[in-house]
Amino acid sequence: MSSSLPCLLLRLWLVCFWSVSHQAAPSSKDVGVRVGTAAVELAADDAMVIAGGIHAGQAKGQEGLLRAVAMVLEKDQTKVVMVSLDVLMMTRHVLDPILADIQKECGISPEQVMIHCTHTHHAPSTLRLHDYQADPRFIARVHRATVQAVQQANAALSEDLLEAFFSLGREETVGRNSRQMLTDGSIYWIGRREFVRPTGPFDSQLPVMGFRSKGSAKDPAPWKALWFNHSTHTIGTLRSGVRSPSFYGLAAQQLEADLEAHVLFLEGASGSTHNLDLSCQEATHRMVHAVQDALNAMQPAPMQRLAAIKRSFTYRVRHFDEAAEHQAVSDYCTQWVGPYGRQVIPVFKAMRDELAPHQGEERETWIQAMLLGDVAMVAVPAEFFTQLGLDIKERSPFKKTFVAELSNDWIGYLPDLEAHRLGGYQVWTGYHSYCEPGTGERMVDEVLQLLEMLKQSELP
Numbered sequence: 001m002s003s004s005l006p007c008l009l010l011r012l013w014l015v016c017f018w019s020v021s022h023q024a025a026p027s028s029k030d031v032g033v034r035v036g037t038a039a040v041e042l043a044a045d046d047a048m049v050i051a052g053g054i055h056a057g058q059a060k061g062q063e064g065l066l067r068a069v070a071m072v073l074e075k076d077q078t079k080v081v082m083v084s085l086d087v088l089m090m091t092r093h094v095l096d097p098i099l100a101d102i103q104k105e106c107g108i109s110p111e112q113v114m115i116h117c118t119h120t121h122h123a124p125s126t127l128r129l130h131d132y133q134a135d136p137r138f139i140a141r142v143h144r145a146t147v148q149a150v151q152q153a154n155a156a157l158s159e160d161l162l163e164a165f166f167s168l169g170r171e172e173t174v175g176r177n178s179r180q181m182l183t184d185g186s187i188y189w190i191g192r193r194e195f196v197r198p199t200g201p202f203d204s205q206l207p208v209m210g211f212r213s214k215g216s217a218k219d220p221a222p223w224k225a226l227w228f229n230h231s232t233h234t235i236g237t238l239r240s241g242v243r244s245p246s247f248y249g250l251a252a253q254q255l256e257a258d259l260e261a262h263v264l265f266l267e268g269a270s271g272s273t274h275n276l277d278l279s280c281q282e283a284t285h286r287m288v289h290a291v292q293d294a295l296n297a298m299q300p301a302p303m304q305r306l307a308a309i310k311r312s313f314t315y316r317v318r319h320f321d322e323a324a325e326h327q328a329v330s331d332y333c334t335q336w337v338g339p340y341g342r343q344v345i346p347v348f349k350a351m352r353d354e355l356a357p358h359q360g361e362e363r364e365t366w367i368q369a370m371l372l373g374d375v376a377m378v379a380v381p382a383e384f385f386t387q388l389g390l391d392i393k394e395r396s397p398f399k400k401t402f403v404a405e406l407s408n409d410w411i412g413y414l415p416d417l418e419a420h421r422l423g424g425y426q427v428w429t430g431y432h433s434y435c436e437p438g439t440g441e442r443m444v445d446e447v448l449q450l451l452e453m454l455k456q457s458e459l460p
Helices: 005-022 092-106 136-155 246-259 280-296 322-337 341-358 386-395 417-422 439-456
Strands: 034-041 067-075 078-085 113-117 163-170 180-182 195-198 205-212 223-230 262-267 306-316 362-372 375-379 400-404
Touching: 034 136, 034 223, 034 262, 067 136, 067 262, 067 306, 078 136, 078 262, 078 306, 078 362, 092 113, 092 136, 113 262, 113 375, 163 280, 205 280, 205 400, 223 246, 223 280, 223 400, 246 262, 246 280, 262 400, 306 439, 322 341, 362 439, 375 439, 386 400, 386 439
Parallel strands: 078 113, 223 262, 375 400
Antiparallel strands: 034 067, 067 078, 163 205, 180 195, 205 223, 306 362, 362 375
């Protein structure tokens, strides 16, 4: 035994030496990332039908720009792409061909690309919803602009590695849970406001990630690119009756002018959250200042790794009771909406008539998870209820996990089971809401599997 002791000590010394040498602080090469950004306008005109309402809308003029904003990140020959489109939402029927063209033109796999819609209710229509159809001219322009934005961002990748910074800010006043219980037990949508209490949570988190060249603490380099994420429906304009990216897009463009860097906005899980109180001007002002506050609190975010996983998710069109659905819509519109309610009821009847033959039909969509250093971004294809988004954040294996709804597809509202029980507009059957109850919880579970896969692949 005494003869083996020196060998054992030598082994222990070698293990300790290897451990210490491999725990040394990473070099800038280890933590940096190449970044490229671009923005391309989504050209629109007054003849185009505006989405976002129950009936076909029209606009005269425009404030701000409707845009496709692309950010390409590259590290160790791996690229991930985030694209933000100032439109209400888009289905995979339109987005899958865009992804194919991005792969053809840029050589970037669809698995590595997230195409997100900011959910502005003041842009031309890109899909069949309520009583209006998609505008094919606008869709063609969105297609071209999205591909161009990724091409330009990919070509603009920085030669040098940029440093990443992150801050988790908050904005608690722009939105709130909008599914307020009313005095008769109904759930608020539009009309009179006799609120009793909110029926769900509001997520005030405001994650901000920025990229810039190396600089000193006393003299930091200017920002090269930025993204931020917040969870409230994107509704409201500065001027009445115009096309607009609404308050999030307007805030992003104001920040761009101040920072001289592209700013990309990602809508969080906001299917149950709206701005019920503030003007668009005030909401824009508060978002700008909240992002600026987050920028002032930025901390280094070492970018050791980029990764993305995209998988198919199967769901079914719900079975529904036509008489019960008609009664729910009629009761609410009669009690709370007033004369306009009589114009709303037949719109939902027409959607149910179109959906009726498809009850029980199995369909497929996409779910996706991206890892940007130690920040995880989840992409879901729906107007995701805030409770479901919080479930993902709380159960994720990554401390910094955030949700980008309306990404890669659109399958309507996805409420949680409690919201289905309570009822309300978001669960009335129509093109805006047709998945069977429980789909949201299943999607949460499968998204968490993707996050676990990313976590496990980090291990040596």
